[in-house]
Amino acid sequence: MRRVHVVGAGMHRFGKFPPQVTLEVLGAHAATAAMADAGVAPADIDAVYVGHVFGGPVAGQRIAMRVGLSGKPISNHENYCSSGATALREAWIAVGAGICDVALVVGVEKMTDRIKGGVRPDPGDLDAAMGFIFAAGHALSARRYMRDHGASREEIAMVAVKNHAHSVHNPYAQYQKPISLEQVVNARPIADPLGLYDCSPISDGAAAVVIASAEGMRRLSLTGPAPAVAACGLVSGTVLRGLGDINEEDVSARAGQAAYTFAGIGPEDIDVVEMHDCFTIAEIVRLEGLGLLPRGEGARLTMAGHTSLGGPLPVNPSGGLLSRGHPVGATGTAQICELYWQLTGRAGGRQVENARAGLAYCKGGSVSGTDGASVTTVIMTA
Amino acid sequence: MRRVHVVGAGMHRFGKFPPQVTLEVLGAHAATAAMADAGVAPADIDAVYVGHVFGGPVAGQRIAMRVGLSGKPISNHENYCSSGATALREAWIAVGAGICDVALVVGVEKMTDRIKGGVRPDPGDLDAAMGFIFAAGHALSARRYMRDHGASREEIAMVAVKNHAHSVHNPYAQYQKPISLEQVVNARPIADPLGLYDCSPISDGAAAVVIASAEGMRRLSLTGPAPAVAACGLVSGTVLRGLGDINEEDVSARAGQAAYTFAGIGPEDIDVVEMHDCFTIAEIVRLEGLGLLPRGEGARLTMAGHTSLGGPLPVNPSGGLLSRGHPVGATGTAQICELYWQLTGRAGGRQVENARAGLAYCKGGSVSGTDGASVTTVIMTA
Numbered sequence: 001m002r003r004v005h006v007v008g009a010g011m012h013r014f015g016k017f018p019p020q021v022t023l024e025v026l027g028a029h030a031a032t033a034a035m036a037d038a039g040v041a042p043a044d045i046d047a048v049y050v051g052h053v054f055g056g057p058v059a060g061q062r063i064a065m066r067v068g069l070s071g072k073p074i075s076n077h078e079n080y081c082s083s084g085a086t087a088l089r090e091a092w093i094a095v096g097a098g099i100c101d102v103a104l105v106v107g108v109e110k111m112t113d114r115i116k117g118g119v120r121p122d123p124g125d126l127d128a129a130m131g132f133i134f135a136a137g138h139a140l141s142a143r144r145y146m147r148d149h150g151a152s153r154e155e156i157a158m159v160a161v162k163n164h165a166h167s168v169h170n171p172y173a174q175y176q177k178p179i180s181l182e183q184v185v186n187a188r189p190i191a192d193p194l195g196l197y198d199c200s201p202i203s204d205g206a207a208a209v210v211i212a213s214a215e216g217m218r219r220l221s222l223t224g225p226a227p228a229v230a231a232c233g234l235v236s237g238t239v240l241r242g243l244g245d246i247n248e249e250d251v252s253a254r255a256g257q258a259a260y261t262f263a264g265i266g267p268e269d270i271d272v273v274e275m276h277d278c279f280t281i282a283e284i285v286r287l288e289g290l291g292l293l294p295r296g297e298g299a300r301l302t303m304a305g306h307t308s309l310g311g312p313l314p315v316n317p318s319g320g321l322l323s324r325g326h327p328v329g330a331t332g333t334a335q336i337c338e339l340y341w342q343l344t345g346r347a348g349g350r351q352v353e354n355a356r357a358g359l360a361y362c363k364g365g366s367v368s369g370t371d372g373a374s375v376t377t378v379i380m381t382a
Numbered sequence: 383m384r385r386v387h388v389v390g391a392g393m394h395r396f397g398k399f400p401p402q403v404t405l406e407v408l409g410a411h412a413a414t415a416a417m418a419d420a421g422v423a424p425a426d427i428d429a430v431y432v433g434h435v436f437g438g439p440v441a442g443q444r445i446a447m448r449v450g451l452s453g454k455p456i457s458n459h460e461n462y463c464s465s466g467a468t469a470l471r472e473a474w475i476a477v478g479a480g481i482c483d484v485a486l487v488v489g490v491e492k493m494t495d496r497i498k499g500g501v502r503p504d505p506g507d508l509d510a511a512m513g514f515i516f517a518a519g520h521a522l523s524a525r526r527y528m529r530d531h532g533a534s535r536e537e538i539a540m541v542a543v544k545n546h547a548h549s550v551h552n553p554y555a556q557y558q559k560p561i562s563l564e565q566v567v568n569a570r571p572i573a574d575p576l577g578l579y580d581c582s583p584i585s586d587g588a589a590a591v592v593i594a595s596a597e598g599m600r601r602l603s604l605t606g607p608a609p610a611v612a613a614c615g616l617v618s619g620t621v622l623r624g625l626g627d628i629n630e631e632d633v634s635a636r637a638g639q640a641a642y643t644f645a646g647i648g649p650e651d652i653d654v655v656e657m658h659d660c661f662t663i664a665e666i667v668r669l670e671g672l673g674l675l676p677r678g679e680g681a682r683l684t685m686a687g688h689t690s691l692g693g694p695l696p697v698n699p700s701g702g703l704l705s706r707g708h709p710v711g712a713t714g715t716a717q718i719c720e721l722y723w724q725l726t727g728r729a730g731g732r733q734v735e736n737a738r739a740g741l742a743y744c745k746g747g748s749v750s751g752t753d754g755a756s757v758t759t760v761i762m763t764a
Contacts, residue, residue, distance in 0.1 A: 001479050024506075047616075056504060057435050057462045058747040058755040061618055070752050071636075073616040075468050078458040080439045086457050090472050097383050097479030122438060124406075234429075234455040236443055254453070365440040370452050373440040 001096035005226035006380065007212050008038025009337035014174040014205035014325030016112045021204065023055050027063035027108040030206035030330075034104065035067075038210040042068035044220050045210070046100035051077045051087030051107040052329035054114055063106060073100070078329075080365025081276065082234075083107065084207065085332030085376035089232040091211055101216030107333030108206040115202050119328070125368040134366070135199060138279035139191035141246050145281060146193070148247070151299035153193050157184035158303045159280035160197045160322050166309055167319020169349030172334070174203050174325030184280075198280040203325035207334035227343040230265070230357075231379040233258030237372030249289025251372045255361070256290040259377035265357060267291040270379075272342050272352040273313065274335035274360040277320040283307075286361060287315065290377070309350060317342065317350040328364075332376060335360035343382040356382045383478035387608035388762065389594050390420025391719035396556040396587035396707030398494045403586065405437050409445035409490040412588035412712075416486065417449075420592040424450035426602050427592070428482035433459045433469030433489045434711035436496055445488060455482070460711075462747030463658065464616075465489065466589065467714030467758035471614040473593055483598030489715030490588040497584050501710070507750040516748070517581060520661035521573035523628050527663060528575070530629070533681035535575050539566040540684045541662035542579045542704050548691055549701020551731030554716075556585050556707030566662075580662040585707035589716035609725040612647070612739075613761040615640030619754030631671025633754045637743070638672040641759035647739060649673040652761075654724050654734040655695065656717035656742040659702040665689075668743060669697065672759070691732060699724065699732040710746075714758060717742035725764040738764045 010033020012026045027050070035042065048069055050060030060076045079086040084107025091103040111119075118135065122128070145151055161181050167173035179197060187195035217226060235258060237251045260266050267290060277283035284298035292313060293301055301307065307315035318324045318338040321331060339358035341347045358380045365373035392415020394408045409432070417424065430451055432442030442458045461468040466489025473485040493501075500517065504510070527533055543563050549555035561579060569577035599608060617640060619633045642648050649672060659665035666680035674695060675683055683689065689697035700706045700720040703713060721740035723729045740762045747755035 001481070022506075053439050057460060058504075058749060061747070061749045061752070061755040062504070062506065064618065065621065065749055065752060070749075071618055071620040074461075074618045074756065075472070075616065076460040078439060078460060079456075090457070090475075093472075093476050093479050093481055096481075097475050099383070099475055099478075122440075122444070124404075124444065234457065236446065236453055236456045238453040239447065365443070367440060367443045367447050367452075370443070370447060373443040374456065 002098060002213050004092050004095045004211050004213060004229045005217060006209050006229060006336065006340045007217060007222050007226045008034050008210040009340040010034035010037050010208050011172045011334060011337055012206040013172045014203045014327055017204045019113055023059060023108055023110040024062050024066055026110060026204060026206035027106050028066040030208040031063060031067045031104060031106050034208035034210050039222065040210060040220055045069060045072060045102055045104045047073040047094060047103045049075055049077060049087040049091040049103060049105045051083035051332060052109055053078055053080060053083050054109060054111065079374035081328045082332055082362040082364035082374040082376045083329040085362045085378060086234065086374065088333060088336055089234055089376060092229050092232050095211055095213050101219060102210065102212045104208060104210055105333060106206065106208040107330040109327035109329040110204050111202050111327055112204050125366060127368050135191040135194060138281050139194050141285060142193050142281040144246050145285065149296035149299065153185060154181055155299035155303045156280050157181055159277060159283045160184045162302065162308050163277060163316045163320040164323040166317050166350055167323040170319050170324060173319040173323055174201060175323045194279060200278045200321035200326040203327040205325060205327040205330045207330045207337045209333060209336050209340060225344045227340060227380045227382050229378065230381045231259040231263035233262065233377045235375050237370040239370050247285045249285050251375050252286050252289025255375040255377040259379050263379040269357050270359045271355040272317060272358045273315040274318060274338050275315050275320060276362045277316060277322050278326065283315065290361065314352045317347060317352055332362045336378060339380045343380060384480060384595050386474050386477045386593050386595060386611045387599065388591050388611060388718065388722045389599060389604050389608045390416050390592040391722040392416035392419050392590050393554045393716060393719055394588040395554045396585045396709055399586045401495055405441060405490055405492040406444050406448055408492060408586060408588035409488050410448040412590040413445060413449045413486060413488050416590035416592050421604065422592060422602055427451060427454060427484055427486045429455040429476060429485045431457055431459060431469040431473040431485060431487045433465035433714060434491055435460055435462055435465050436491060436493065461756035463710045464714055464744040464746035464756040464758045465711040467744045467760060468756065470715060470718055471616055471758060474611050474614050477593055477595050483601060484592065484594045486590060486592055487715060488588065488590040489712040491709035491711040492586050493584050493709055494586050507748060509750050517573040517576060520663055521576050523667060524575055524663040526628050527667065531678035535567060536563055537681035537685045538662050539563055541659060541665045542566045544684065544690050545659060545698045545702040546705045548699050548732055549705040552701050552706060555701040555705055556583060557705045576661060582660045582703035582708040585709040587707060587709035587712045589712050589719045591715060591718050591722060607726045609722060609762045609764050611760065612763045613641040613644035615644065615759040617757050619752040621752050629667045631667050633757050634668050634671030637757040637759040641761050645761040651739050652741045653737040654699060654740045655697040656700060656720050657697050657702060658744045659698060659704050660708065665697065672743065696734045699729060699734055714744045718760060721762045725762060
């Protein structure tokens with residue numbers, strides 16, 4: 001497979017927007033911004049890959065029409081919260097295979113029009129029907145983690161404090177002001193021990209990147225900097241057997257291993273991480289599952305500043321899902337935007353110094369009886 | 383890109399089924415049948431690609447769980463009526479690129495649970511809001527064709543007669559008995575001049591194929607016959623400008639050209655066609671757009687038996703969308719099943735003699751102001 005590079009990125013700010021800010025408006029804004037950032041015109045784009053969950057049939061074509069991309073090969077990709085990353089993966093494979101040289105990847109979601117309260121699991125999900133919804137599952141994870149590793153409520157809450165502090169510097173984030181540990185711990189309870197700030201919000205937004213082969217970059221006279229997509233692993237969760245450890249994170253370990261092997265680097269080489277922190281505790285157990293932090297030490301290390309900007313392994317400089325926001329189909333692509341900006345030294349006040357390798361991780365959806373539905377791990381190198 | 387082969391196919395019969403025959407039941411049935419036909423076990427499958435429109439988030443993962451495929455890389459692909467073919471295309475690229483060696487592709491749809499009457503266009507489709515729904519568009523196409531080329535109502539109706547006659551021999555078809563020209567012409571009007579039998583039905587169903595690289599075939603000791611996927615082109619419709627000819631079919635011409643060029647063969651080399659006959663007239667104008675029949679002669683040639691089994695270019699030996707049925711996400715994959723059976727001499731009473739090269743075409747969805755949303759052209763060679 002040929003090497004594939006990210007040559008431009010663009011976003012529409014995440015947030016809650018009125019109905020006239022449609023999915024198409026959001027997607028078109030991000031697509032235009034990414035093409036402008038790359039310095040390419042619609043005519044230069046060979047193919048369009050769009051990730052979304054709730055956009056309805058041929059949403060990608062509706063977006064493409066608004067930015068002069070009608071006529072191109074366009075495809076829509078759904079893998080719940082990994083949808084944007086799955087679209088990137090298919091585009092990465094197509095460019096790598098030589099099917100096309102320059103592809104636009106768009107992740108987009110307009111949630112506020114259709115999601116009231118939280119995202120509801122599939123009606124056929126028997127666990128969820130019994131009350132085991134997303135928040136409940138992560139609450140069990142937190143309780144188990146606290147018991148097994150002697151972690152405190154405050155250490156887990158610190159993930160939210162850290163990620164909100166980071167996104168003060170991110171103009172695309174839904175929330176751009178700091179919150180205190182007291183605010184997180186004393187917030188309205190959602191599923192004990194987790195409160196409101198332990199949960200990622202309902203969001204609208206879009207993120208897009210332009211990727212290209214070396215041939216594509218030559219054709220368009222692009223000189224970079226253009227970090228490489230060194231790997232993009234995808235796995236799904238296996239069927240749970242009996243009373244296992246909810247924090248085993250076998251699915252993260254497998255996803256990470258697939259990506260590390262393909263990229264030829266290990267967790268010790270990663271300088272910056274964009275992590276799927278749909279809940280505070282999720283950031284901790286997934287970092288451990290990926291081998292980025294030692295088992296059982298994630299909570300303590302978070303409190304110690306290990307994963308803060310300025311620490312040894314900054315995690316979610318963008319603010320993550322908790323504070324940048326979580327328009328589900330856009331999240332995976334927004335992570336790639338952030339890594340692109342970090343690896344090219346354009347991340348402003350949230351810049352990770354000397355970032356040479358970044359990892360982005362998404363975990364999407366549930367299927368009753370399995371440990372997740374779709375997990376992606378992208379590794380990018382400067 | 384490496385050469386990719388179809389090594390097995392399986393379907394669930396198309397039809398209208400009660401609620402307990404769920405999307406998951408249909409998809410799992412087809413997946414199991416395809417793996418059994420290929421002689422492979424779930425452990426042999428490297429990745430799963432699923433096409434559907436209305437199945438909801440991570441439908442592919444729900445199907446995979448039922449057939450022992452949890453844990454694999456699984457992705458869901460939507461491109462309206464081209465969804466099954468788009469899933470095939472992404473799998474074909476991934477196997478071609480060397481990302482995996484053996485992939486399962488599933489197209490599936492459970493329509494009867496959620497579609498009452500016809501498929502409704504997107505609420506944002508302004509043409510549709512003014513009455514220009516799918517049936518109305520194809521009625522205009524038929525009227526224009528009759529005026530421009532002196533075609534008769536009977537010649538257009540003959541497409542339905544032919545395709546119903548073909549599917550008498552297809553055990554997977556929704557309809558398996560012949561209908562007469564009088565029945566088609568005198569049926570309940572839908573959009574003048576088109577009547578009920580000029581329109582494809584609402585259907586439930588699933589179709590699956592296993593594809594593999596030569597390395598994958600060696601690993602699994604598969605000796606074939608294994609027709610090659612010689613090309614899989616994808617384009618979208620361009621923005622209509624002014625009062626053009628509704629039957630120009632520029633989008634089909636572009637889709638066909640992309641596939642012919644990649645495969646290195648031309649329309650004159652095609653022995654059998656699976657055509658997206660969502661309406662009778664659509665089969666005619668699309669065959670002409672693809673260069674498979676001369677412009678303006680499709681209706682006359684259909685009446686003359688040119689596209690019937692036993693004629694020079696049999697079209698829709700399976701019965702096509704009109705008679706095999708049209709569970710939208712499954713249609714593109716069902717076409718691949720049919721070409722696989724035709725090219726391996728296993729099509730029974732509907733076998734096209736000496737079929738060496740086949741073409742499958744899908745046209746999916748509408749985006750207001752464009753000539754279609756997603757068009758795929760697959761070329762397979764024995």
